[in-house]
Amino acid sequence: MKVEGTYTLPAPRDKVWALLNDPGVLARATPGVKKLEPQGDDMFKATIELGIGPVKGAYDGKVSITDKVPPERMTLRVEGGGKPGTIRATGELRLEESEGKTVVNYTGDAQITGLIASVGHRLIGGVAKQMASEFFKALERELQKR
């Protein structure tokens, strides 16, 4: 499944870049992430509890950041599995600065398997968009905190 979109953050690119490279911020901003434990260079063990209404699930996973070209782009990989299914997602974030703001273009490809994929496919697209938007809104809040 492909997800793509654009989000504008009200801060210069360097600042956004720093934010995206802060594990604490990533943990707080990524929907459902309860804990991120560093496992080496840009690799993290993740504990995720995701609840979409009554559909709640706990997932163990890995988050890694690769293909970094500061402060232009990075690739975020998330892998996780739990009872409702598994996900392996790759998202490329491209940062462009424009008039003091940062435009983030993201393109993601998610491989979802299991029950969620087979019975929940009608909702997955919408939920993915919703989660992407929550992620950027959370980043925006982090920006305001700084």
Next chain:
Amino acid sequence: MIPGSFEYFSPQTLPEAVTLLQRYGEDAKVLAGGHSLIPLMKLRLAAPRYLVDLSRIDGLTYIRESEGFLRVGALTRHGDIETSDVIRSGYPLLADAARVIADPLVRNMGTVGGSLAHADPAGDWGAALLAAGAHVVATGPRGGRTIPLDEFFVGTFTTALQPDEILTEIGIPQSQKNSGGAYLKLERKVGDFAIAAVGVGLLLSSTGACEQVGIGLCNVGPTSLRAGQAEQVLRGKKPDDATIARAAETAATESDPADDLRGPADYKRDMVRVLTARALRLAVGRAKGGA
């Protein structure tokens, strides 16, 4: 398919139910008709530890007009709305919607409150009641509060209800002379969720202009959507063909569908356009006293 275990409560009063929700918080789920929740539990996608069944609480099933509002109790079943004389004679938008929810057997069990609180983007009531300009009443430990439906849907399966609040009533501005409405659903077959559905509620002025208009969109975004810009196109204008066409095109741009088995996003967006135009024409006809 067998659901996981849970503890079951069947309170006799609303305060009792609220107390249970307070006690169990996020671990509890309210059971109204159960036709959204139980399938998820059978799939073991949902596994609430506590179920609070509202069905034995008296006084949550009614359809009545008072103080300028049509008031519908949260436990009123879809089928009761479908067959209600009050609804049939004065609220074509709601009558249309009630007729196309799932199938007749589901409508005998599913409730309007349960459906709204479940906040499935494919729920027909969400779009229909957004179009009708409805609000809901939430009852919690601090009593009742009114939430405009515009603020109710937060995301997929997520509403503005607190974990210890229960949706108890839906209020809809009472129908007037010159008001009309329609709900059109495009579905793959009876019982399926909509490919897209559009609800329209409107009130025409004495000159035939749109004095009030509401347009709700079903299953074309992460939540039920209100097509506010499309409403703006119509507001204060006569709903002629050109205006309707412009409003329909605007509604399409306001929708945010995703690809699925029902079709790709561009198809669904166009269906919003087609259905909005058709629903508007039907609603205008009804407002003018037509069928």
Next chain:
Amino acid sequence: MGNRVKITINGSVHEAEVEPRLLLVHFLREVVGLTGTHIGCDTTNCGACTVLLDGRAVKSCTMFAVQADGRTVMTVEGLAQNGQLHPIQEGFHQKHGLQCGFCTPGMMITAFALLQRVPNPTEEQIRWGISGNLCRCTGYVNIVAAIKDAADKMRGTPAPAGERS
């Protein structure tokens, strides 16, 4: 963690201690032993499990037995009275409204509820009324005819012989 339920089924009271998660359909089939109510889809689509709950046709696989506590249930086994087939059962037999018979109990219960509410339904009303019950064998035409036949008999105005609606 049992809950006590008392359910009146086809006129007899049944009491039992059940797990809250026990589906009504399993209560009927496994606890009470009324196996005429079937399970077809598990996802509230097919209506093979349809029973009357306080007079309304509902899908008993999407309901817990505890929800039916204190209520009245009628299953296919309750259609015939004193060994006398109900006109709906007669109609299904006469009009060949069943083949494998698996959806038939749910279909007949839905028809029963429909005819209580609409004693003289049109073809469209019948089709609308049974649209929550899937049949894989008959193609519905003869089911519609069977329900029409029953409606006519129940109103005391039998359709002309050989009429197929």
Next chain:
Amino acid sequence: MAVAHGMGHSVKRKEDARFIRGKGNYIDDLKLPGMLYLDIVRSPYAHAKITAIRAEKALAIPGVLAVITGRDLDKYGLAWMPTLMSDRQMVLPIDTVLYQAQEVAAVLATQRYIAADGAAAVEVDYEPLPVVVDPKKALRPDAPVLREDREQKTNHIWHWEVGDRDATARALEQADVTVEEDLYIPRIHVASIETCGCVAQWDSVDGKLTLWMTTQAPHAIRTVVALVAGHLGLAEHKIRVVSPDIGGGFGGKVPVYPGYVVAVAASVLTGKPVKWIEDRMENIQADSFARDYHITAELGAKRDGTLTALRFKTIADHGAFDAAANPSKFPAGLFSICTGSYDFQSAFVEVDGAYTNKPPGGIAYRCSFRVTEASYAIERMADIMAHELKMDPAEFRLKNFIRPEAFPYKSPLGWTYDSGNYQGALKKAMEMIGYTALRREQAEKRTRGELMGIGISSFTEIVGAGPSHSFDILGLKMFDSAEIRVHPTGKAVARFGTKSQGQGHETTYAQVIAHELGIPEDDIAVEEGDTDTAPYGLGTYASRSTPVAAAAGAVAARKIRDKARKIAAHLLEASESDLEWERGKFFVKGSPQRAKTIQEIAFAAYTNHPQGLEAGLEAVAYYDPPNLTFPFGSYICVVDIDKGTGEVKIRRFVAVDDCGNIINPMIVEGQVHGGLTMGLAPALYEEITYDDDGNIRGGSFMDYLLPTSMETPRWETANTVTPSPHHPLGAKGVGESATVGAPAAIANAVIDAMWHLGVRHIDIPITPWKVWKVLRQNGVTE
């Protein structure tokens, strides 16, 4: 008093009595003392290595008795089982899963709910492997090889061809007009309303296994169990397979699924009865699929509209194992009936089978092994050719039909059609629907921009598997059987090797016997499905009950009549040759009052039989048909298309069927109604798709769309009668005709509505968005 109606009467069904009272005996109704329950853990991945299966949490649940894995079964040589197609199939995997929802482990528990809890608690670790869901990609040399267990390191299963390749190529080159189209017939599922299941009961004292299961072929299953588990001491006389009432089969209850095997193993292991019942998602996601044929079809014709050549090239997607329930000697079943109702000079068909990461199978979905694929393809192509030639599709068909006087007709692909009158059926259908007026209406509507289409399908089926020269199951010939015992009081019991799943055998077989012997239907008990009592037969599928088993019934009845004649001669003190038979009695020629009824004769058979003749009045017949039967029909469908939404509305559908002589017109009509609805379903609604990761789309009734009463039109049916010359009753079989014929009629109607816009083809199911898309592409919008 009971009367014998015999053939041609709409006798009301005997089996209804229990079904309308909720007293059917379906598999899940069976409850035995001490019975255990099995639930199955399934793979979320379409292709993965299993690195660990951890059962501790499941086993910790009170009531969970065992978690069975492939490694456990392997100890008994049961981790794999053979398929009917000379392939093998995993029962439970040892280390690799090959499709989503594949069985991974089984949990045995004291209760159904506990078994489900156990299955949810089993933890499995997987290492995902590359997934191949497209058979065309699977056949590329760089594709990952899915079946590492096979010697051949390729996803190519087999190649099969029939016809004259060179002559067909030449004929196509020389044709004035050729048309070519890619037709995909998607995966669908029979989705009978009852899912599959079984109760296995091992009696360790007698060493006897009783297996109640939802099977359309109990005897064949008994032999398969004996062959597969013989090394464990299960001998065929110690195996009893009972097929109870079946809630719809349609081909889906022919194969052996892993759940059955595990249930048997679990019962043998524990000495207790074990029940396994699928839920709907397991049923749709893992049981045998149907179709999944990618066809490239070409036709050639002369300018005057005469068809000359046909060439079909097909890729058949069989999923992870070739487990097609196909008892013919041809890998693609009866697909070579694809020349249909037309008289081609040359034809050539080739099919290649491929493995993919999808569930195995390849069953019929209410047709005889690929007949629907063949019929859909030829009827779609016939319409495309007619339109290409600017001929009316009806006129085009009438011009190219095999002439009535040409029967028995030898097709260029090797079949000998028994009888037919295709012109008669099509003309009757055209008359019923008012074809000419509809074409006028369509022309008027076009001028107003409205979209209305008329579609014809004039199909020829091939059913009644089958003659032993072309069919077998693991070497077993495809005869079927009947045993009739007439009791002293003139009542009878008749047992058959088939098994009804709703077809009404208890009634129609009784009619056949009543027809032959004059014993009233009410006095005949028909039994099927118990291998301990019924004679050996191959079961009910492929519309074979009437062509094969009813023929056996007629032959057995005639054997009884022959003996009855001897007894009558003895009683009437006349010579056998002086006796004449009138249904229900023998009388002396010229003295009709000197007669003995079949009941009197039956009594005498036990009380006063002639010397030198054995007592009793019973007979068994095993009928190996000399040829298949070829039912046919013409269907016409009228559709209206909503230009805005792309919705297709079927306004009318007329079906004229010819299945030879009819046993029970009411049941035949019911079969046609049901078949039409199962033809409508794949034409407009049903499909199982897979995403690139092998996730199933359409794996529950939420997304696998069975038509309801609202989508199903009011079918209009009629018959013509062209008896089969080789069947003892002149009958042909009808259960599947409509499923075979209907999809093309609907698809043709939709395309007919849009041909003038430049639309040539849309693959089924024709969903609103597909129609919307082609309308948009051709500039039509609301």
